[in-house]
Amino acid sequence: MLHIQSEDWVCGSAEPRIQKPMIGEIAGYVALKLNVDFDKMLGRRGRKPISDARHIAVWMAHGLTGKSLTQLAHYFGRDHSTIRHAIDRVDSTPSLKAIAEQIASQLTA
Secondary structure, eight states: OOOOOOBBBBBOOSSBOOOOOOHHHHHHHHHTTTTHHHHHSSOOOOOOHHHHHHHHHHHHHHHHHHOOOHHOOOOOSSOOHHHHHHHHOOOOOHHHHHHHHHHHHHHOO
């Protein structure tokens, strides 16, 4: 759920500015869109659909929040090198990147 507060309204505009989504909001949205269990997505193990969803959530959180790899690692319960691997995997896999970009555009629309 994105949060819109009164200070987010642009003066003279009918459109609110949407705050940056938080990591948990991104992860939850990805789990919902890809139909995977949120707790399993954040868990230590997971078959390919679950790990793909986690990688997409990491990639989106990195791009949308501006958080450091260490901050993302803390949230996802991994180390920063695993977070870097997830980001690189999405960037180097066209099918994953297309899904990630589509979900990101839906979240920020």
